Amino acid sequence: MFTGIIEELGTVETIDLSGDRAHVHIRSPHVLDGIALGDSIAVNGCCLTVTTHEGEIWSADVITTTLAATSLGDLAAGDRVNLERCVRVDGRLDGHIVQGHVDGVGEIVGREESEGATLLSIALPASGDDPRGLARYVVDKGSLAVDGVSLTVAALDGDVATIGLIPETLARTTLGRRGVGDRVNLEVDVLAKYVEKLTAGLVPGTEARR
Template sequence: MFTGLVEEMGTMRGMTRQGEAMVLHISASVIMNDLKIGDSVSVNGVCLTATSIETHSFAADVMPQTFRNSNLKDLQSGNKVNLERAMIANGRFGGHMVQGHVDGIGTIHQVTREQNAVVYEITPANTELFKFVIPKGSITLDGISLTVVSVNDHTFQVSVIPHTLVQTVLNQKRAGDTVNIECDVLGKYVNHLLNYGSRGQQDEGKPSGISQEYLAQHGFA
């Protein structure tokens, strides 16, 4: 589990690829302080496992499922990547609950400056994600915890403060570039529970006890 507060920008030293399987080699400094083999690291919002560690770098495997559903396959040597270690239980929870399980890829449609902020307009490749994208709700782009400021039928917008731009790779992205999208996990759980019975997955054929009417009757909707 992560918070979406990027700790540092690492640098791609290189990668090896065989089909849709990859091994990423990433240089870093801050996260290397206590990183151990087997630890989880968010790389541009994707939860990966450190499989080998050197003094100033680590390696992580990318499986075919991750290759197909994220933009890690587009990385090249020298590219910067957002890095965050898994959260610990004794610190402040400054972002939101981020799993590092990417839901899809989005394309930056437009970048505009609004006084001290920069607004990014994103077009998701999979329009099904819009059911989890709500104004003032949380969303993760390349591992960065952000707030949705507006949504329409085809795009959504996030507004980014100067500190976040300086500390993350979002500052290097332009219209046409891609970002990894992870929607708020709470919304995904609610959606699953509401639709569980309708997919024929209920144990022993019993209908789901949760519905829109149930939530309304009990003050949740």
């Protein structure tokens, strides 16, 4: 479990794509504090398992399904990545509940500077057989994790969500480097998915989804 509050910008040392999997090495001195083999670290919002770590560098394996469902396959040596360790039960939940389970990959379709903030517009992808895609889980002023960053939706227009980024977020995450055409990992609020599941079938014309 994560909160969407990024602890460190790591650097991809190497990423080896071979067949149906990838092996990634990341340099990140801060988030390795207290980490043991088998622990979880969210990389751009995707929960990965630490398989090795030595000094300031750790590695993780990324399987086919994860490569297909996220933007991790786009990474290259030298890229910066958002990192967060799993949350402690005695810590503050400063963002919102984030599982590190990416629901889809969106595309940035707009970037605008406005009143001391940067507005990013993100096209939300399709999801399953519902024509509304991920947009059905997103609401104005609700929470959305973008590349692992807990953010508030400033506006929703159809399948395009707009988020506002303050200078602190721009400086401390990879979103400060993102531009039109970039792909980003998205995770919607898990509570919305549970509500859909529990209420499916109560409204005429709907049925339960697994």
